[in-house]
Amino acid sequence: MGRHCVMQADPQSLTQHIIHSQEQAFTRIASRAELVHWAEESRFALEALDKNPALLKCTPQSIQSAIINVAACGLTLNPANGLAYLVPEYNKQTRQNVCHLRISFKGLCKVAVDSGAIQWVRAEVVRERDHFEYHGPCTDPTHTMNPFATDRGEVVGVYCIAKTTSGDTLCDVMGRADIDKIRATAKTDNVWNTWFEEMAKKAIVKRASKLWPSASSAQRFQDTVNTLNDTEGNVIEGESEQAIYYPDDRFTQLLPQWQASIEAGKYGPDRVVSQIKSSGFPASPAQIEQLNAIKRQEH
Numbered sequence: 001m002g003r004h005c006v007m008q009a010d011p012q013s014l015t016q017h018i019i020h021s022q023e024q025a026f027t028r029i030a031s032r033a034e035l036v037h038w039a040e041e042s043r044f045a046l047e048a049l050d051k052n053p054a055l056l057k058c059t060p061q062s063i064q065s066a067i068i069n070v071a072a073c074g075l076t077l078n079p080a081n082g083l084a085y086l087v088p089e090y091n092k093q094t095r096q097n098v099c100h101l102r103i104s105f106k107g108l109c110k111v112a113v114d115s116g117a118i119q120w121v122r123a124e125v126v127r128e129r130d131h132f133e134y135h136g137p138c139t140d141p142t143h144t145m146n147p148f149a150t151d152r153g154e155v156v157g158v159y160c161i162a163k164t165t166s167g168d169t170l171c172d173v174m175g176r177a178d179i180d181k182i183r184a185t186a187k188t189d190n191v192w193n194t195w196f197e198e199m200a201k202k203a204i205v206k207r208a209s210k211l212w213p214s215a216s217s218a219q220r221f222q223d224t225v226n227t228l229n230d231t232e233g234n235v236i237e238g239e240s241e242q243a244i245y246y247p248d249d250r251f252t253q254l255l256p257q258w259q260a261s262i263e264a265g266k267y268g269p270d271r272v273v274s275q276i277k278s279s280g281f282p283a284s285p286a287q288i289e290q291l292n293a294i295k296r297q298e299h
Contacts, residue, residue: 018060019045019067025293026071029286033220035074035114041067044077045086054088055099061252062098068286069101069248073111073224083107089188091249098249100231102191103224105198108205112162115221117212118170121162123201128153134173137211141171155179158200160208172208179203187233202228223285230284245284246276255290263297 019042030036045067049055055063066086070077075084087102109121126132129152130145141159145152159173182203183192192199206225230248258272269291276283283291 015046015049015056018063019049022064022067022290022293025068025289028293029068029071029289030074033074036070036076041070041077044079045070048077048079048086052086052088054097055086057097058088058099059096059252061255062096062100062248064290065248065252065286066099066101068290069227072220072284072286073101073103073107073227074114074220075103075107075111075224083110094249094253096253098252100248101227102231103228105201105205108202108224108228111221111224112205112209112212115218116165117209117214117218117221119163119165121160121205121208123158123160123204125155125197125200126157126159128156132157132159134159134171137171138169139171140169141173155196155200158204160201160204162208162212164213166213170208170211172204172211174200174204174207185233187231191232199232226284246279246281246287248284248287251276251283251287258291259294262291262294265296268296269294 023038023042026041027038030038045063049063063086070084073084077084077086079085082104084104084107085102087100088097089100090096091098105123112118112121124143126143127145129149130143133142135141140161143159155176157173157175158179159171162170164170179200183189183199186192186199206228209221209225226245230245261267262269262272269288272291273283273288276287
């Protein structure tokens, strides 16, 4: 009786396959704005997986979805820039470790400026012992405090100031009660416990953006907000009434099944997109690109 030789792929080769299988879909999406490039981002992704063993425990599909979201948002994974990161999380519903693209406050602001609606945007938290005066939605507020003090008190609110391309000032404010309401919709409280101020700032920028002028690249900003909502939750008032994309966690769970059917020629990507839409949540552009990248196998 002959001996059977079983070959196991080494972890490094498997990781490279998971990443590089997304090159075609990534390049197609990224070519629209040419803000990120495959050669650099694939390297950053591999370095992130190499440095964080927890990412290697995530489902391959979730890693691939996170990579595609890099292209959709146009934010580099270069750790020196601090715009976006690959983050592992445990999904209690699917009982799987999944990888998410975590977009920082700095990254959200960059996409907002890149959209062309504003020249710049900044947000700050207000604490109990600060002096703060709100002068309306079109005027800079007055905020004075000692930045070196260690006893400024608890956070009582957050505000956002943006300068439009026409030179107008737009200001929005959010009290602690509204911040806590948004926090209550978060998918995980861990990030709020660690980065409360940054999460509060992201929340006010998301809400303030609804008052900004429309811009040529508004869709990329909306894709970024949708990615934040999908990975973090933190839905602000009014967003629950908008079209929310099909959850990435559910998509990555079903992707192997859809991929097998498409490759076998049972049906095409368009049918999957229609099936997803019938659930009440349309597929995101990144999800559609992933499906379109699957090719029927010739037998």
